[in-house]
Amino acid sequence: MEQELTIQQVAEATGLSVHTLRYYERCDLIAPIQRSPSGHRRYSSTDIRWIEFLNKLRLTGMPIRQMQRYAALVREHPDDGFHERRQMLEAHRQVVIEQIRQLQDNLAVIDWKIQHYTELEANAKHSGLFKAPGQSVPPSYR
Amino acid sequence: MEQELTIQQVAEATGLSVHTLRYYERCDLIAPIQRSPSGHRRYSSTDIRWIEFLNKLRLTGMPIRQMQRYAALVREHPDDGFHERRQMLEAHRQVVIEQIRQLQDNLAVIDWKIQHYTELEANAKHSGLFKAPGQSVPPSYR
């Protein structure tokens, strides 16, 4: 009942390219995938779940190097040594949280600037007749 | 009263390297900086505020190309044409918001996995005597 997918199908399912899938396998992020009699890759649903998790690590900015370490831990101690893996994920978790915080901070500044432009546009429309009160705008903030 | 900073001081103030500062100027993200009689760059506080804003765009993932477009708009129409600049920032804003959303989504999965490892660790400690109820763990989720 285990349905096995071709590399093309996995690419579509995961959003990674076939090139990337082979690349990940080549650099040991993915353990060697089973082959059909003709030598073509046949991905199991377990493989796909692993790839999807890998992808989440990537999308949160984990470098390939670190994913390699994580993948090696899983391969070498599939049934124990959860502690080190958890520690890796927790360290990464902190990095991601910080990343989100920074994005939010910087977004606030961008929002501020959008607001500022909106006011300048409004002023321009009214030919400068209305100057927003209390808005002394430094010339550098254009 | 305009205090002018050296490239080294600006690097310290902004967190960018002196190399990066020169690189940004070379590719027109920063307009040509004033020079001392000896040809050394002298940054004004206006320059620094611009660089800081640039950096926020970078840190939110805006590509250099796009920052170049934005910088060109500011240079070419410093006192009007706020509309296009606002549009650029608003488009970027949406990208950043989506980026944050994705990070949060993926972080949730990582959190789930950390939790899962925590449970596996606890089970291992009790020599498998206690199996968390209702936790049928697929073998792929290790």
Added chain:
DNA sequence: GCTTGACTTAGAGCACACTCTAACCTCTAC
């Protein structure tokens, strides 16, 4: 005058993560 250290330039080099190429193989349909 000479050393030291901070600056200048053009251009080369690098790390990262893919992405593509060339040459070859294999299955299916006609």
Added chain:
DNA sequence: GTAGAGGTTAGAGTGTGCTCTAAGTCAAGC
């Protein structure tokens, strides 16, 4: 049996954003 779609490999190439190098200039202190 041949075309065409899709697979395989090793290895080269690409885009992005820096980062560094080499060779030279300049100002201050000894």
